[in-house]
């Protein structure tokens with residue numbers, strides 16, 4: 001039986017990659033460089049999802065230092081360069097590579113829509129061996145807009161050839177309110193992964209499905225399509 005969804009668009013941080021340890025390590029290097037104290041991973045988890053500029057601003061604020069539009073620039077550059085050059089391996093959530101490969105084998109077109117900058121996102125996909133699976137990638141700096149703006153997701157769907165599809169043939173898979181809002185703006189169903197960085201009770205995100213395990217995604221989407 002053909003898979004009921006032709007195109008699936010995934011968020012990156014908190015959905016495919018457990019990036020909080022990486023982001024904490026890199027952020028603490030930047031904080032140290034600018035003479036600020038380190039943050040814990042628990043603190044950083046609450047700051048992930050709105051892109052890198054918001055992350056460094058929130059991180060500095062948590063150490064008692066404000067950054068304005070001008071002073072954020074060197075900090076952001078330091079953070080992004082350190083992240084790009086970081087050599088420690090990132091960790092995928094259990095079931096991610098085999099489930100994505102199985103979906104691609106069934107003819108589903110896969111896209112990535114993340115607020116993480118595009119060059120870092122592509123580097124991570126490459127390092128994790130996932131790059132060949134994704135037919136379209138949009139980072140937080142690829143377009144003038146980013147999630148929760150629906151145009152970010154719409155751009156990926158268009159590149160997957162899914163923009164003209166009935167909305168029931170595409171879906172978004174993410175972990176926070178930005179993913180749900182972007183999906184609602186475009187009119188596609190949305191799955192929330194409960195293990196990510198939701199920043200609120202996951203049940204309050206308003207997703208169509210909440211999953212604890214990535215490997216359950218194909219079965220859950222088949223159930224959703226059956227109604």
Ligand SMILES: O=C(O)COP(=O)(O)O
Nearest residue numbers: 013049050051114115116
């Ligand atoms: O805020 C970020 O850097 C990335 O977040 P996302 O991959 O969950 O969109």
Ligand SMILES: [Mg+2]
Nearest residue numbers: 011013014175
């Ligand atoms: Mg996320």
